[in-house]
Amino acid sequence: MKTLTVNIPDSLDMDNKEVLLLVASKLYEQGKLSLGQAADVAGLTKRTFAELLNRYNVSIFNFPATDLSRDVANA
Template sequence: MIEIQLAVPEELTLVLQAKQASLAAEVSMAAAVKLYELGKLSAGAAAELAGIPKPLFLGRLADYGAPNFDLTEEELQEDLKNA
């Protein structure tokens, strides 16, 4: 696994009211959602990037304003088969 280091100004953590661990999880989730939305990652791969189970990832997409079922019928059947 590759680890990415991100410098975040301390003022920003205060504005976001986030601790280091929760900020890391939030950034990972936001990146996963955006990459999924752009079609760069499958739902399963995006969930893995976010560090959460796929059903939870799909359930949280609406929290980020992303469509949670932007799949073709074939993709949906494949996802259900692999769940």
């Protein structure tokens, strides 16, 4: 895993954990990380990470609607 150092202005009222959660949730939303990978980045369990996704308006169901239509048609 890569290590990244980020300088955040003091005026931004976020602690390190919150920044990690924000980054992990965005990468999960974009499909760049799985739920487990994103949870690892955030330093959380999968369950806890999944429960916190709502804070950032990210759905736990991370796939396009077209996939759902195709899955229904194949069922």
